[in-house]
Amino acid sequence: MKTFWKVFAVTFLAFVIIFSGLAWSFSKYIKEDDSSKDLPVVIIDDSEIEDNGVELDRLLKLVKNSKRINFVVLGLEGPRSDTMIFMSFDPESKNLDMISIPRDTYLVRKGYDRADQKKINAAYGAHGAEGVKTVVSSLLFDVPVDYYVTVTYKGVEAIVNSIDGVPVYIPKKMEYDDEYSDPPTHIYFEAGHHVLYGAESVEFLRYRQPNKGSGALDRYGDLGRVKAQQEFLISAAKKVLGPKLPNVIGSAFKYVKTDITLKTAMKLATGAVGFKVEDINMNVLPGEPRREKTGDYFFHDPTATRGLLIEIYSKDETDK
Numbered sequence: 001m002k003t004f005w006k007v008f009a010v011t012f013l014a015f016v017i018i019f020s021g022l023a024w025s026f027s028k029y030i031k032e033d034d035s036s037k038d039l040p041v042v043i044i045d046d047s048e049i050e051d052n053g054v055e056l057d058r059l060l061k062l063v064k065n066s067k068r069i070n071f072v073v074l075g076l077e078g079p080r081s082d083t084m085i086f087m088s089f090d091p092e093s094k095n096l097d098m099i100s101i102p103r104d105t106y107l108v109r110k111g112y113d114r115a116d117q118k119k120i121n122a123a124y125g126a127h128g129a130e131g132v133k134t135v136v137s138s139l140l141f142d143v144p145v146d147y148y149v150t151v152t153y154k155g156v157e158a159i160v161n162s163i164d165g166v167p168v169y170i171p172k173k174m175e176y177d178d179e180y181s182d183p184p185t186h187i188y189f190e191a192g193h194h195v196l197y198g199a200e201s202v203e204f205l206r207y208r209q210p211n212k213g214s215g216a217l218d219r220y221g222d223l224g225r226v227k228a229q230q231e232f233l234i235s236a237a238k239k240v241l242g243p244k245l246p247n248v249i250g251s252a253f254k255y256v257k258t259d260i261t262l263k264t265a266m267k268l269a270t271g272a273v274g275f276k277v278e279d280i281n282m283n284v285l286p287g288e289p290r291r292e293k294t295g296d297y298f299f300h301d302p303t304a305t306r307g308l309l310i311e312i313y314s315k316d317e318t319d320k
Contacts, residue, residue: 056141059306062313063143067092069268070143071260072129072136074150079125086136086145088312089268094279097312099140100226101285102298107139115294130259139285141306149258157198159255163239165195168232174207175216205229223284230282237277283308 068090075083084101103121116122123135129148137145160166170189178185187203196204208225210216219225260268286304290297 055306055310059141059143059310059313062310066090066313068313069147069264070145071147071149072133072145074124074129074132074148076124076150076152080121081124081132081150082121084120084132084136086140090315091268093315094275095281095315096275096279097281097283097315099283099285099308100230101136101139102222102226102287102289104222104289104296104298105139105285105287106297106299107135109135118294119297129257139300139305140309143309147258147260147264149256149260151256157202160196160198160201160236163236165197166201166232166236166239167193167195168204168235169193170204170217172217173215174204175211175214176207176209177211201232205232223289226284233282234277234280237280281312283312 068088071087071089073083073085073087074081080103082103084103086099086101088097089095101120103119105120106118107120107123108118109123109126112118112122112126117126120135120139123132127135129150133145133148137143170191170193173191174187174189176185176187185206187207189200189204194200205225205228207217207228208219208222210218219228285298285300286308287298287300290299
């Protein structure tokens with residue numbers, strides 16, 4: 001159950017990198033040279049994509065004429081990326097658009113035929129962060145992924161505490177126990193307004209379903225949990241993009257690696273002047289979870305994905 005709560009930590013730290021511009025710390029702490037050259041060969045089954053060359057051509061033109069800078073943000077636990085978010089920032093309009101990509105998204109790579117290897121979160125262990133950029137770009141109709149940002153989950157509690165907790169509203173009590181997990185899991189929150197600190201935040205973000213018969217809140221699987229985490233992120237961002245930013249930066253550096261150059265980081269920081277929480281737009285990769293004989297997967301909807309990307313890139317035209 002550890003996997004999806006890192007959505008908060010990953011995106012949270014990405015804000016720090018993209019918008020801080022602290023040059024003196026950048027090269028010492030977070031700049032990384034990923035030497036992985038084993039880029040994946042991705043096999044794309046396009047049988048369910050509507051044959052609409054006009055829409056695809058429109059997307060390609062929008063991307064070509066855009067000044068957006070795109071990232072893939074990865075939350076790591078061991079050899080797998082348990083959280084994956086495509087982030088697209090337009091320095092002119094200040095729009096920051098995100099697409100959360102479920103870790104179980106079905107994606108076939110040549111030479112990786114086991115059931116677990118057909119989930120997108122397995123790509124990092126085989127190909128590194130540089131390879132994941134290629135995977136995500138392939139998934140998103142070759143929209144370029146310029147940079148990656150990786151973060152381990154161990155810093156989440158420290159980061160949450162660095163901003164004195166995150167306010168949330170819980171509409172219904174949350175109650176879940178698992179005596180067989182290691183260590184045993186016990187999650188309980190009363191309904192109402194809360195300010196969550198490190199360990200509590202992890203519990204809130206991990207929560208998916210209640211104890212049977214408890215009548216507690218049911219998030220109905222991982223997509224419901226992602227929605228709750230996105231709401232949590234917005235609440236956190238309101239505190240991050242304010243007086244607490246220096247505290248977050250101090251807590252974040254040792255948990256983050258990236259291939260963003262110092263020159264680009266400074267450019268992003270300059271372009272982000274005037275950025276507000278209201279400029280953040282959150283989405284989930286269109287599709288649906290489905291159980292197959294070989295396991296549970298999330299199958300993305302290529303047609304709807306293309307439409308979402310057109311919607312994101314079209315905003316740049318209307319904002320001019």
